[in-house]
Amino acid sequence: MDTSKLIDDRYRLTDTPVSGAMGDVWPAEDMKLRRPVALKFLARRRLRQGGAATDFTDWTVKRFVDEAHAMARINHPHVAQIYDTGEHDGELYIVMEYIRGMPLTSHLKKGPTLTLERTVRWTRHICEGLAAAHACKVLHHDIKPDNIMITHQGGEVKVVDFGLASFADVTQSHTGVGTPLYKAPERWNGTPGSVRSDLYSVGCVLYEMLTGRPPFGSPQDDPMTVGRMHQDKTPAPPSAHRPGVPDQLDSIVRVLLAKEPAHRPRDAEAVAEVMRDIHSTLDFEDPADAPGTANLPDIATGGARHSERIRDLDRLIFELQLRFGPDDRTVIKTRAEHAELTGRSGDVRGAAALYNRLGRDCQDFFGPYDAQALKAFTGVARWIRRSDGQ
CATH class of the missing domain: 3.30.200.20 (Phosphorylase Kinase; domain 1)
Incomplete structure (x- = not known):
């Protein structure tokens, strides 16, 4: 030129x-x-x-x-x-x-895996940018480290190349669109993709930020081989490669990488909100630098026979809220089961607190006289009585 x-x-x-x-x-x-x-x-x-x-x-x-x-x-x-x-x-x-910075790819190649704080903060920024684009009916179709710029000043995220891969869909066969290491399973079958396809790619990038490797394959692998992995294989959780990765991050990666789009989070803002919560609640002392982990404490203080089920319900609530929203009936029902089992484990005050929070949320969602709210407040009273009798 x-x-x-x-x-x-x-x-x-x-x-x-x-x-x-x-x-x-x-x-x-x-x-x-x-x-x-x-x-x-x-x-x-x-x-x-x-x-x-x-x-x-x-x-x-x-x-x-x-x-x-x-x-x-x-x-x-x-x-x-x-x-x-x-x-x-x-x-x-x-x-x-014009962005003064370098792509996330360069940060990933610099040596040790990224700190948990940077990983969570940058993932939140990516999802906030995606949410704004999706609100304008613009999909990305090619989320990958090369298309995520990190500014020199402040280390802020800028997502680039929106829409260009979408345009490529009308000029190339579907196998040539997007980057194989980060491409959602449904797109390998020729479908044009959706909001949840972008979120799958976010899951691949998050996995790489946590572990130093993408969930499937490597740049040297045959693209179609990588595509079959995306469609058929389940990756090990990030914590299997990096001890000390919090349960919350293992869970969000698992939901983002769900094979079926309907099983992924409902939108990018839901993922951004989760990242905000994780950022505000976790101790970001990285296990690579200091002993210990950054897991949240188990809500159950007793009843070892119930603790595993309580943890399973905790993860399930987290995943259901991402997929369907906090006011979904399945979420409400699972939260009630979680509160009840917490009480049966011996943590009666914890059960009362969980039921009280559930009742207030149901009032906010469905109105002050909602039957589910009243049922939750009945649970509060029941567990308070048991607490007084201890």
């Missing part, structure tokens, strides 16, 4: 490009607003040479422009902002925010 000419009489290329499968990203300067930007060109010629359809119709061009306009509506601190779109020398391009 002739770097001596302005692009669209406005953008001056300032450095060499970074090349990718979909095109090249050039550092540039917006001469009108006097600010640094990045220009990403969609390499139509390269896509054709790589096996894309040759009848690159006006419809597909319009789709790319419409997608760029949709991305431009996303205004969130954890999403790279899109400013403009255009065409130069027969190649479509978008103008986006």
